[in-house]
Amino acid sequence: MRNRISKLVAAAVISLALAAPVSACPMCKLATESSLRQPRAYMFSILFMMGMPMMLTTGFGIAFYRLSRQGDRMRQEEAERLAAESNEVPTDDVV
DSSP states (O other), rough: OHHHHHHHHHHHHHHHHHHOOOOHOOOOOOHHHHHSSEEEEEEHHHHHHHEEEEEEHHHHHHHHHHHHHHHHHHHHHHHHHHHHHHHHHOOOOOO
């Protein structure tokens, strides 16, 4: 297990060390430089694409948090109900 992790880390370090800088799509760069409004629209489209996964992650996080609170509340109610039942004195003595 330790050997696999060390190999993975070594591969990651080597790949990062040998990585050459790359440019984005040259046509996109040229297209956005031709107009004054396009770079701003391009920036907003990038922010929109980055925002959608964040919104989905936040939505799932809130949903799981609410489910967790609901489960805690149900366990608490069940514990209270069992405690109340164990404290009751039986009125019918069935033999």
